[in-house]
Amino acid sequence: MANILVVDDELGIRELLFEILNDEGHAVELAENAAQARALRERQRPDLVLLDIWMPDTDGVTLLKEWSAAGQLTMPVIMMSGHATIDTAVEATRIGAMAFLEKPITLQKLLQSVAQGLDKLASRPASAPASAALAPPDADAPPAPETGAAPERASASQFDFDLPLREARDAFERAYFEFHLVQEHGSMTRVAEKTGLERTHLYRKLKQLGIDLSKTKRGAA
Template sequence: MTARQVLVVDDEIGIRELLRDILQDEGYLVTLAEDAAQARQMRAHHRPDLVLLDIWMPDCDGISLLKEWGNGGLLNMPVVMMSGHGTIDTAVEATRIGAFDFLEKPIALQKLLKTVNAALKHGEHLPKSDMSLAHLGKGAVIGQLRLRLEQLSKLKTPLLLVGSPGCGVALCARFLHEADTPWLELTEYGKLASMPLELLEQHRDGLIFIPEVADLSKMEQKGLLMVLNKAAKYGIRVVCATTQPLPQRVAEHLFDVQLLQLLTATSLSVPALADHREDIPDLISAMAMVLTESGETEYREFDIAALNALRNADWPGNLAQLESVVRNLMQTTLGEVIELDDVNRVLQQFAPVQAVELPPPLPLVDMEKPLREARDDFERLYFEHHIAKTAGNISKVAEQAQLERTHLYRKLKQLGIKTR
C-alpha cells in the first residue's frame, strides 16, 4: 500500500521537524512548508492526504488559507488546524469552514497520532478533485452568477439554465445539489416518457438535472411536465438546461408551450467564457490540478506568455473546449513548463480551415424525371436527412415530418429506406 502523504505547515522549524520525525516513524511521507505561500504552491501541484496547518503564521494566517482553499475548490483533503494559543471560537470557526479537527500545542503524541489516523480515514470518503463552480473564477460576472445561485438554492422551484454549448451549466446544477442527497444527470431521456414516477420515487429529496430539454420528444416533454408538477411532493429539485431558443421551437410546434411557461418562470443565463476572460488563468490552474490529481497527467506549470495567449484566444466551445486544450498541452508538452510555443502548436490544430469556394451544387432531384419518380427521389433524400440528423430516432423523425409512426414506417418501406 502506498504511504500516505502529509503536509505540515508551521513557521516554527522545531515544530515542523518534530512532527516530520514522528510521522515518518509511523510510515507517512511528510513534506514541510514554513508559511502559507509555500503551502499554497505545494497544494497547487499536488493533493496531500492530510494537512496539519498552523493558525498563526507571518504571511497569512491558517484560517485565511483554509478559506482560500475552500473558495477555490481545493479543500478536498482533511485539514487539522494547530495553535499554541487557540480558543474555542477559533476552533469552531475552523471547523465551520471545513477543518476536520483542531489540535492545541504542545501536542501530545497519542493525541496527534489518534487525530491523524481519524483524519485520514475521514479523507477516504471525501470526493476526489473535480471541476466545480468554485473553479469558474473570481471575477464580477461569475461572482454575480454565484450570488444568484445561492439565492435560488433556498428554493425548490424548477430552474432553467440557458447558455451556449460548453459554458458550464452542469457545474451550476451541481452547486445547487445538497450533499448526501440523490443526484441524477438524466441522459436517457426515454425514461421521462416510460417511467416518470419511478424517477421521482428513486430520487426523493435529491436533484434531477436534464442537460438539454430541447432534445426531448413530445412524449418525453409530457413526462417532464409530470415530473415538474409532482417534484415538490417528493422533495425534488429539477434543473433543466438548454442551448436552444425554446420560444422558437414552440413556434415550430416542436416544444410544448405549457412546459415552456413552467420552465421560464425561473431561469438563469450562464455566461460564455468570452464574458469572463479574466478568469481563464484561474480556470487553467484548476483544470491542470484536476487532471494531475486524477492521474491523467503529470503536473506542468503554464508560464505568463502561455496564459496570456490562452486568455486572448477565441473559445466558441467555452469551458469544454478550454479543458480539451489544457489536457492536450499537459499530455503533449515535453518540458516541465508549458510555454507560448506549446500553446501556439496546439491552438493551430484547432484553427478554422480556410474556406474554399465551391462550385454551385447540382440539383438533388433530376428535374427531367416524371413527377412521381422525382417526388420519390425527394422524399427519399428528405427522410434520409432527418434519420441521420436524429441518429435514427424514428419518433423524432415522425414529429418533424408530422406523420403517424405507422404511416412513416410504411413510407420508408415503400422508398426502400432501411432503419435500425
C-alpha cells in the first residue's frame, strides 16, 4: 500500500490512527511534533501526511508553509484539528493541504480522505515529483487466495445446547467473530464494518471472548 506519516501531539490519536491505517496494510510512521515530522519527512519521504494543526512547538499550518516554501510539499497532506476555524482550514487549503478532517475523526471520513489522497498521488504525471518510500511489495499486495475451502459457517450442531445461556452465547459469538476475521483476512476495519461495531467495541469484545488476533493475522498472511 503506502507509507503514511501521522503527526499529532496526542498519544491516543497517534495510536488510534496507527492501528486503523496499519490494519489497512499501510506502513505508518508517527511523529509527536514538528521537529520529528521534519526528520521523518526527510528520511522516509512519505506518500501521504496526516498533520495536526495545534501542536506545542510549531503548529501544523506553519510546518505546511515550510514544506511548501522549500519545495517539499511533494505528497498529499490532510490537516486535522478539533478546534480550527474556517479561516484556518481555508488557509491550509490555500497553502497546499488536500483536505481537512475535524476531530473526532470518523473511520469512514478518514479512510475516504486517505484513499482520495493516494489516488491523487497515483494520478500524477511520471515527470512530477513523487515520494519514493513505498511499503514493501509483500505489504501492499492483496491477500493471496485461499487454497483450501472457504471457512464454513457455524451450524447448530456445532454448539452444546446443554450449556448455560451465557456460555452458549459466548461460544456462538466466538465462532461468529472468528468466521468474519478469516473472511476478511484479519482486517479489523472490515470486520468492524461487516459486524456493525465500532473498532473500540470490537477490540473489547474480541479480548473478552479470548480471541487471539495475532494468530488470526498470521493465518491470513
